Amino acid sequence: RQQEAETERVYDTQCPYCSMQCKMQLIEQSIVSRKQYKTIGKDNPTSEGRLCIKGMNAHQHALHSDRVTYPLLKVNGEFVRISWEQALEKIRENFTSIQAEDGNDALAVYGSASITNEEAYLLGKFARVALQTKYIDYNGRLCMSAAASAASQTFGMDRGFTNSMSEISNVRCIILAGTNIAECQPTMMPYFERAKENGAYIIAIDPRETATTKMADLHLKVKPGADAALANGLLKVIIEEGLVDEAFVRERVKGFDEVAEHVAALDMDEIAELTGVPVEQIRKAGGIFGREETGMIFTARGVEQQTDGSAAVRNFLNILLATGKMGKPYCGYGAVTGQSNGQGAREHGQKADQLPGYRLIENEEHRAYIADVWGVRAEDLPRKGVSAYEMMEKVHSGEITGMLLMCSNPIVSNPNAHLVQEALQKLKFFVAVDLFISETARLADLILPASSYLEDEGTMTNVEGRVTLREASKPCPGETRHDWQILCDIAKVLGKGEYFSFSSAEEIFNELRIASRGGLADYSGITYDRLRKENGILWPCPDPEHPGTKRLFEESFAHPDGKAVMVAVSNNSVVPKEKPDGEFPLYLTTGRVMSHYLTGVQTRKSSSLAARNFESFMEIHPATAMKYNIQDQSLVKVESRRGSIVVRSQWSDKIRQDTVFVPFHWADSQNVNFLIPKDLDPTCRMPGFKASAVKISPVVEA
Ligand code: SF4
Numbered sequence: 001r002q003q004e005a006e007t008e009r010v011y012d013t014q015c016p017y018c019s020m021q022c023k024m025q026l027i028e029q030s031i032v033s034r035k036q037y038k039t040i041g042k043d044n045p046t047s048e049g050r051l052c053i054k055g056m057n058a059h060q061h062a063l064h065s066d067r068v069t070y071p072l073l074k075v076n077g078e079f080v081r082i083s084w085e086q087a088l089e090k091i092r093e094n095f096t097s098i099q100a101e102d103g104n105d106a107l108a109v110y111g112s113a114s115i116t117n118e119e120a121y122l123l124g125k126f127a128r129v130a131l132q133t134k135y136i137d138y139n140g141r142l143c144m145s146a147a148a149s150a151a152s153q154t155f156g157m158d159r160g161f162t163n164s165m166s167e168i169s170n171v172r173c174i175i176l177a178g179t180n181i182a183e184c185q186p187t188m189m190p191y192f193e194r195a196k197e198n199g200a201y202i203i204a205i206d207p208r209e210t211a212t213t214k215m216a217d218l219h220l221k222v223k224p225g226a227d228a229a230l231a232n233g234l235l236k237v238i239i240e241e242g243l244v245d246e247a248f249v250r251e252r253v254k255g256f257d258e259v260a261e262h263v264a265a266l267d268m269d270e271i272a273e274l275t276g277v278p279v280e281q282i283r284k285a286g287g288i289f290g291r292e293e294t295g296m297i298f299t300a301r302g303v304e305q306q307t308d309g310s311a312a313v314r315n316f317l318n319i320l321l322a323t324g325k326m327g328k329p330y331c332g333y334g335a336v337t338g339q340s341n342g343q344g345a346r347e348h349g350q351k352a353d354q355l356p357g358y359r360l361i362e363n364e365e366h367r368a369y370i371a372d373v374w375g376v377r378a379e380d381l382p383r384k385g386v387s388a389y390e391m392m393e394k395v396h397s398g399e400i401t402g403m404l405l406m407c408s409n410p411i412v413s414n415p416n417a418h419l420v421q422e423a424l425q426k427l428k429f430f431v432a433v434d435l436f437i438s439e440t441a442r443l444a445d446l447i448l449p450a451s452s453y454l455e456d457e458g459t460m461t462n463v464e465g466r467v468t469l470r471e472a473s474k475p476c477p478g479e480t481r482h483d484w485q486i487l488c489d490i491a492k493v494l495g496k497g498e499y500f501s502f503s504s505a506e507e508i509f510n511e512l513r514i515a516s517r518g519g520l521a522d523y524s525g526i527t528y529d530r531l532r533k534e535n536g537i538l539w540p541c542p543d544p545e546h547p548g549t550k551r552l553f554e555e556s557f558a559h560p561d562g563k564a565v566m567v568a569v570s571n572n573s574v575v576p577k578e579k580p581d582g583e584f585p586l587y588l589t590t591g592r593v594m595s596h597y598l599t600g601v602q603t604r605k606s607s608s609l610a611a612r613n614f615e616s617f618m619e620i621h622p623a624t625a626m627k628y629n630i631q632d633q634s635l636v637k638v639e640s641r642r643g644s645i646v647v648r649s650q651w652s653d654k655i656r657q658d659t660v661f662v663p664f665h666w667a668d669s670q671n672v673n674f675l676i677p678k679d680l681d682p683t684c685r686m687p688g689f690k691a692s693a694v695k696i697s698p699v700v701e702a
Helices: 058-062 084-102 117-131 145-155 165-170 186-197 227-240 246-252 256-264 268-275 279-291 309-322 364-374 388-397 417-426 483-493 505-516 528-534 607-612 622-627
Strands: 002-004 008-014 023-031 034-041 072-075 078-081 107-111 136-138 173-177 201-205 218-220 295-299 332-335 402-406 429-434 446-449 458-461 466-470 586-591 617-620 635-640 643-651 659-663 692-698
Touching (some): 008 466, 034 058, 072 084, 084 429, 084 483, 107 117, 107 388, 117 364, 117 458, 117 483, 117 505, 145 309, 165 186, 173 279, 173 309, 186 201, 201 279, 218 279, 227 309, 246 309, 256 309, 268 279, 295 309, 458 505, 466 528, 617 622, 622 643
Parallel strands (some): 107 402, 201 218, 586 659
Antiparallel strands (some): 002 008, 008 023, 586 692, 617 659, 635 692
16 A cells, blocks of 8 residues: 655545545655655546546645644634643533533534544444434535435435446436536546447536536526426426336336326426426427436436425436336436535434434334444434534524534535524534634634544545545644544543444444444445455445445335335425515526535645635626626625625626526635525425525725
8 A cells, every 4th residue: 555665655545525536646755855745546446547636636735734733722712722631621521511501402513524434423423322412413414415315215215326337438318417527526527428429418407508518418508496397397298208118117116197197287388487498408308318228317416405406306316217217227316426425424324314324313223223233222312403504593592502513614514604603603612623724613612633534544435335445644643633533532531432442443334334234325244355455345235245236226126115206396396485586686506616625625725726716706697797787807796685795707608697606615705605595405404505596786896
């Protein structure tokens, strides 16, 4: 793993950013007394040796001098260095007194989808066993919960990709709905490019022309928030043109007749009006997808981050089931997860309603199994809590008075961010574990130094559902401790050390394997040794001889009767609650740029990445810009019912005239989530980030 040369060391590692989890090598060259670094790709089954600009520069944040490398306590508004012993004692004092005064549930844990499987597992156990609080949730709630909920309801289980990535290159028709893979998971693009070279027809659904839609044969430029209605249009065409796979539907699906009846009653002109997509384009797309022998649909945040995104995703799954394009070669679904461990972090128990292995916290058998693994009584396990944003509301109302935050930046990533900012300032004691003093960590009483991808050993589960091992390359800098070690240390001072006596990430993984056994996300056959030898294993993998599962649902779906469930989705259930009107006349939609990751805490520290995009912007159609007297590259105030931000305009004829786009990687006066409403999906509690109403006005520059 580590080859020494006279002036060069090579460390095998894995990119800390998106869900592709590209394998890479950090090359450290010692030149006289100076060290210089570069990162190159390493061959593996998913990214095939490719890296994007973020991966190439990932070492810049991990090696940055701004890293927090010892505990910091806020004293009179300033952070001062303290020892670990003092930090742990502060936590013991404050967490104990908060729970004595306000009850166990007054403490909350806020997790992350950028941490390893071992840390996600341990965080869930920490909340339920060490703190005995029901309040734990994580930033993945804001990211992939709609797709997870839709797949669970439709198929009976949720693995982001139902097929291994290698199948993409041979699919005949691909729908990319609300996903900008070229910017968000760039090393995945060659799979689609190969599919196209092999003759695939690609349909993109997006309100903007992007680097991804450029590849498409047909771009349906949908209105923000109208994806479910568009899926109804596609289904209507498929059924009217006799393109349903009758045998598949009869044998493997429930609910088709209700869906057929529902879409038969819909008016295609109304769908065109609602979606902004002409009838002939809907007919063309539905006809081609229905007629091609194989097909896959991919969704991402454009479809999912809506006030009923889970229903929107379900409607795309309806299309796959109606056409029989599931459980067969080159047929299936992919939720294109954004965060590095977006898949694994949702499987091991840091969601409010879940226990490890996708077990449910309100299911008595599941509670009993996990209680047994943990060596506690099932009746002592807390019950279901609430979603990430709802936890913030409980902080704001005073119900939650203490918090442990792990590697997340909620005042930049949550909707209605003003409330979140206010809420966190009300906490009696707030501990943030982070690499840097992020915008949220600034509000903490105590910051604990987290370990980076270069120091952390552990497993990650990539967008395919492939479990990979990321080995540690470097020792923790300064007094930094591994994130799992921090949780064990806190548990110990709280008197719960016996449940957290781990001495390595591998030991935690071995407990996770047992906890996942028999669950939907079964990792029990996966070991660190196998991961080293086999370069990743796709779950479920229920025993050490099992090769992993490349394609799901070949024989049956995961519901008890083996059938998938179709459900009728109303055109109107999904349209955004807040639509443009006379006062706020434009749709606002949000998203990413290639050079930044999430709220930018890490990528804004990288000089190479920050140089590419050093500030936020608002993409606007020139015709709209002229109407509002907004010059290209001028400052513009973007205002919603919740607040305003000032960003620079960027004219582009690639966006709809009724819509503006602002990325979400910047904080403070450029934090677009100050503008976003708190409307949540009724099923999965995903906020509706992707469609809200704003007004814009020019800012006179001094
Ligand atoms: Fe790969 Fe994603 Fe990292 Fe880019 S950001 S190198 S695509 S893991």
